[in-house]
Amino acid sequence: MSLDYQAANQLGSTTQQHSSITFTFLDSSRRGADHRLNVIVSRLILEHVRTLGEVPSSILEEGFGPEVLCDREYTCNEKSPYRTADGHCNNLVYTSWGRSFIPMRRYLPPVYDDAVSSPRQNSTSGVELPSTRTVSTTVHPPSSAEDLHPLFTVMLMQWGQFLDHDITSTPIQELTHPGSPVEQLNQITAYVDASQVYGSSQDEQNSLRTFVDGKLRTAANDFLPPDLENEGACRTQTTPDYCFLAGDHRANENPGLQSMHTIFVREHNRLASRLKELNCHWGDERLFQEARKIVGAYAQKITYGDFLPVISGDQMDPHNLSLVPVGYSNVYDNTTDASIRNVFATAAFRMGHSMVGSFLASYSPDYDNLGQTPLSEAFDNTHLIISEDNRTIGGFIRGLVTECVQSVDCKISQELTDNLFPDGNRSLDVAALNIQRGRDHGLPPYTVWRTFCGMPVAGNFDDLINTTHSNATVNKLRMAYDDVHDIDLFSGAISEEHVSGGLVGPTFACLLGQQFQALKEGDRYWFEEDNDYVRFSPG
Structure with missing residues (x-):
């Protein structure tokens, strides 16, 4: 069935609502x-x-x-100790790899209904696939307090979102001709380089700087500065409230994310001040770039030393993701393309949506609970941090490191499936959006990916029970889909039993592992590198 353009983009449609909260x-x-x-x-x-x-x-x-x-080639300075703002010249041979505004890469060819661009809509039998909302309500029931993980806090989820906004940003591209193709881009740098703090273009980076003593701009109370050019960046614009400006356009999405952005800007400025004390002869540019380099190393160390071991478990070493205990590690390979793979951005790294709870908690400096804010009231809401008592940046950060996170499984908070970015009587469903985006991007179905990742071929639903899924999750999938080969990747993989020591199943562990391996081995500025021009001094 071809998609009617007017129906797809009319006021109140999923496309129109999604476009309103996705910056392009x-x-x-x-x-x-x-x-x-x-x-x-x-x-x-x-x-x-x-x-x-x-x-x-x-x-x-x-x-x-x-x-x-297409990917252009640049003249590069191989001796530069600092990354470019948009990521070009990280690789001195393939100078566009990993930079912003390039097409995402693919592990497998896309599966479009017309072999060119039309979203995957037809099932194995030839009838239409179930609607993404039907799959959401059938396969992804609401999570609850019973699904909290006893060992990990909400900061695990929050770091995942903060990291995602460092490496992936897919634009909305409206359908302007029935069946016309869409080229999916990554709007930001692929590298784990803290671009969500500094931006992914030189103009964006410049707009965030004071150009004095290497510091980033801040506002009163050391908050993020106001975004004066994008009035719709948040929904709280009545004075004294305002929308925050950061290195990534999604910084206003919720107070937890706003708090993360703020503390990283504050840390940059703290580093710049300390570096000036130690090196009084350094100018603004040197102070800025050295502080930026350290913050980027923070992002890599936290991601590979703390976040990924929890997520990937025993799949860390097969993908060379572990950090060395001391010293340097020369892992860089200029034949490795660090650019983001479509399946990673569109499905695999969206596993974090299962970890989101229904509330954001705030705690006092003594860790007394100051209350909870429903997520649907916190979306794009900067008023809480700027103006509300007992809702401070420190309070939300303490909440993130105190409250338990939701387990990764097929369940997703109802705040995300029924109340995502509410607008009057309308709202979005994150599970349905994830599934639909996978179809729009021509992702092959789940069974193709599990084979790609080396698991046994699944010829029917019962084969899932014997290898990767519980009886209960297979029953949900069987209710939603007529054939095992119709299962969408997000729904099939998020429902798998976890790998040993990790929080995701083998399919997502495989896809996450391959992408994060490329982000490490394809980064000339990787913080453990012993390259004379880019390395850190020995500790």
């Missing part, structure tokens, strides 16, 4: 539109060739359509 850079829209136009013309040419048996000579001589900006 103008450059992303332009590149996507140019690519769609080229593919439309390509298809018309193919039809012409099939009819006449030849390619028009004018096409061979002059080409067609707008120029599409």
Whole structure:
């Protein structure tokens, strides 16, 4: 069934609602539109060739359509000790790898219904796949207090979101022609480089700097500065409240994320002040870049030393994700492309949505509970931090490190499935969005990915019980799908039993492991590297 453009984009539709809370850079829209136009013309040419048996000579001589900006090559300074703002020249051979505004890569070819661009909508039997909302309500019931993990706090989830906003940002590209193709971009740098703090372009980075003593801009009370150019960045804009400006456009999404952004800006400025005390001859640029380099190393150390061991368990070493206890580790390989894979951004790293609770708690300095805020009241709400008593940055951070996190499983908080970004009588469903985005991006179904990751072929639902799933989760999948080969990747993989010592099943552990291995081994500025130009001094 082809998607009707007007119905898909009309006021109140899922596309329109999702577009309203997903920031898309103008450059992303332009590149996507140019690519769609080229593919439309390509298809018309193919039809012409099939009819006449030849390619028009004018096409061979002059080409067609707008120029599409593919990965360009840069002239690089191999001796530069600092990353570029947009990630180019990290790899000195393939200079565009990992930079912002390039297409995501794929492990497997896309599965589109028309073999070009149409979302996967047809089941194995030829009938339409179940609606994503039906899959959500059937396979992903609400989580509850009974599903809290006894060993880990909400900070595990919050770091995952903060990290995600460092490495992936997929734009919304509206359908402007029935069946027209979509080129999926990553709008930010792929590297674990704290770009959510500093931005993913030079202009963005400049807008965040004071250009005095290497510091980042702040506002009163050492809050993040106001975003004066994007008035719709949050929903609390009545003075004295305002929307926060940070290195990533999603910084306002919830007070936990706002707090993380704030403490990293404060830490940058603390480092810059300390570096100036120790090196009074350094100017603004040196102070800024050295503090930025240290904060980027924080992000890598926390991710690979604290976050991933909990998530991936015994799959750390097979993917070379563990850090060395002391000294340097020369893991960099210039043939490894660190760019984000579509399946990682679209499905695998969305496993964190299962970890989100229904409330955000605030605690006093003595760790007395000051109350909880329902997540649906906290979305895009900066008023809580700026103006509410007992709702401070420190209070939310203490809540993150005190409250238990939800376990990773098929269950998802009702605040996300029924009340995501409420707008009047409308709201979104994060599980349905995840599933639909997988179909839009042409992700192959779950059974293809489990085979890709080396697990036994599943020919029917019972094969899942014998290898990766419990009886209860298979029953939910069987209720939603007619055939095991129709299962969407997000729903199938998030429902798996966990790998040993980890919080995800083998399929997501495999896909996460491969991407994070590429982010480590494909990063010339990896913090453990012993390269003369980029390394840290021995401790």
